[in-house]
Amino acid sequence: MSAALANGPTRFGCFMAPFHKMGISPTALYERDLELIVRADELGFQEAWVGEHHSGGHEPIGSPELFLAAAAQRTKTIKLGTAVNSLPYHNPFTLASRLTMLDHLSHGRAIMGFGPGQLASDAHILAIDPQRQREMMLEAAEVIVALMEGEVVNAKTDWFELRDAYLQVRPYQLPTLDMVVAAVASPSGPRTAGRLGIGMINLAATSPEAFDALNEHWAICEREAAQAGKTVSRDDWRLSAIMHLAETEEQARADCAHGFEQIWRYLGEVSPLPVSDEKPWQELLDEAIASGYIVVGTPDTAIELIEKLTEQTGGFGSFVMTLTDFGDFDARLRSIELFAEHVIPRFRGQLASLEHSHRWVLGEKDEVGTKWKTQTLEAIASTTERYAEETGAKAGS
DSSP states (O other), rough: GGGGGGGGSEEEEEEEEEEOSSSSSSSHHHHHHHHHHHHHHHHHSSSEOOOOOOOOSSSOSSSSHHHHHHHHHHHHHHHEEEEEGGGGGSOHHHHHHHHHHHHHHHHOOEEEEEESSHHHHHHHHHTOOOOHHHHHHHHHHHHHHHHHHOOOOOOOOSSSSEEEESSSSOOOSSSOOOEEEEESSTTTHHHHHHHHTTTEEEEETTTTHOOOOHHHHHHHHHHHHHHOOOOOGGEEEEEEEEEEEEEEHHHHHTTTTTHHHHHHHHHHHHHSSSOOOOSHHHHHHHHHHHTTSEEOOOOOHHHHHHHHHHHHHHSSEEEEEETTTTTTTHHHHHHHIIIIIIIHHTTTTTTHHHHHHHHHHHHOBBBBBBBBHHHHHHHHHHHHHHHHHHOOOOOOO
């Protein structure tokens, strides 16, 4: 582990499942999501993540790799990750081929995030037994990792078969594509990460169940890696949380009047979130914040949270803020700007040296003010006097 990780992560990203408010054109939503990624790239975020969903209405991106290919043409340096490709929904060979192509189109900025699939309704559409999704994920992941590393794969399961499978186009990145597996509270994510020697992204990491599982997740990951003869690094461990920031806590909460209730009640129907039908949205918001399921506040709130996650885990490489339509587009845009202005430089060590220089300059005092001001005034006076001597003009004329 990098020694710097003990003081907090050094990379930062934004994640859009996306959770969008209903009643808005998907075309407009796609364009706004792309705008957010472009702005994140301009502001210095290192990663942008996009999910895959096929039902429910609120999460309208069905092909994150296609969406990220469009983002690749509009951005410069930000890495582009699928969070996640749901492996049971795809033949692993064709999915590996698509991610390899994204890696080339982005000139090595692709990250393949994968998981078993979140929505039971998506699994129903594809006639997949939800009880088998994690087993299917591991079967596909083993094949994809081998293909990305240049191996010829022969594999047969009860849901796919490959014969002499070999990627005719290898990833742009060397030695292989950057890959991570998603985790929340169950051990399937860390087991897969350790067994395959890849990274891990813990989604909803601030929820009570997920937060409590963080230490055990990393222990599982290291244990599985040791048994498989692999290595894992905390630098490749990412934690994510739903987050909305504003200049004040009051403004952040007020922003949530736009879409929090609609999205939170939806999440209460498709996930284990405890959401009451009886309570007004303001009370639901208070409960969600107090329990840790979401983070709503100021940049200081975000800094405190990341410090808490660092203490809980012992260090991780990247924090990813999950964006939702709690606020309107302008509020979400301002949220990532505030994060980039105040939170990212705090952990990347970009503020301390500026503050040191500021204290040094203003701290060198004399009777005029700072000695630097005295030296400037003396230099101006000296130049003026020399000019007068050389030209015969009166000083100051």
